[in-house]
Amino acid sequence: MKLYYAETLNPRKACAVARHLELPVEHVHVDLAKGEQKRPEFLALNPNGKVPVLQEADGRTLWESDAIMCRLSQIAGSDLWPTDPDRQIDVLRWLAWDLQHFTRHGGALYFEHIIKPRFGLPPDPAAAESATGFFKTSAAVLEGHLAGRRWLLGDRLTVADFAAAITLPYAAPAKLPLDGFPAIQRWHGRLCELAAWREPWPPK
Numbered sequence: 001m002k003l004y005y006a007e008t009l010n011p012r013k014a015c016a017v018a019r020h021l022e023l024p025v026e027h028v029h030v031d032l033a034k035g036e037q038k039r040p041e042f043l044a045l046n047p048n049g050k051v052p053v054l055q056e057a058d059g060r061t062l063w064e065s066d067a068i069m070c071r072l073s074q075i076a077g078s079d080l081w082p083t084d085p086d087r088q089i090d091v092l093r094w095l096a097w098d099l100q101h102f103t104r105h106g107g108a109l110y111f112e113h114i115i116k117p118r119f120g121l122p123p124d125p126a127a128a129e130s131a132t133g134f135f136k137t138s139a140a141v142l143e144g145h146l147a148g149r150r151w152l153l154g155d156r157l158t159v160a161d162f163a164a165a166i167t168l169p170y171a172a173p174a175k176l177p178l179d180g181f182p183a184i185q186r187w188h189g190r191l192c193e194l195a196a197w198r199e200p201w202p203p204k
């Protein structure tokens with residue numbers, strides 16, 4: 001099974017879950033700066049021209065990092081993507097919320113402060129200010145939920161934690177406004193206890 005990745009935000013989720021589950025994944029690096037994701041052979045795997053992409057041994061391909069995390073969990077027979085209906089719906093709720101709110105705005109700050117400078121572009125102050133405000137609004141929701149809980153679903157780690165926390169390793173350079181959100185910081189501290197979270201990338 002091949003996992004096409006680059007060392008950026010969304011592939012990080014898939015790489016972290018693959019490593020956490022100790023799956024026998026062959027990592028294929030895609031050089032985004034060279035535009036390899038827009039080449040016909042890659043577009044045949046993912047017409048969006050984006051990483052990550054999972055290609056299974058039978059040739060099936062799957063794009064979208066959240067779906068890939070769930071598929072990897074299925075393959076490993078792991079409860080990271082629960083099969084119990086109530087818990088599975090709760091994971092789906094947090095994945096949807098995260099895409100629309102927390103990581104949407106954290107991702108915008110990551111883009112303004114980390115990705116744009118890599119290409120010699122300055123951050124857009126208005127976009128950064130707007131994303132900062134929306135990030136704080138959704139962080140307050142997450143903070144309230146995490147108070148008294150170990151993980152998003154309570155006692156058990158799930159793919160929802162891997163998704164919703166994905167901007168947090170970049171908190172300082174992305175200028176994420178995390179002051180005043182101690183439960184979020186403690187939650188990320190627990191994730192940082194996992195080797196796969198700290199170092200999700202394959203060795204070079």
Ligand SMILES: N[C@@H](CCC(=O)N[C@@H](CS)C(=O)NCC(=O)O)C(=O)O
Binds near residue numbers: 049050064
């Ligand atoms: N919703 C997609 C987003 C994937 C995505 O935006 N990937 C970025 C890297 S983090 C990418 O490949 N960018 C290259 C490009 O857009 O040309 C997912 O979660 O997999």
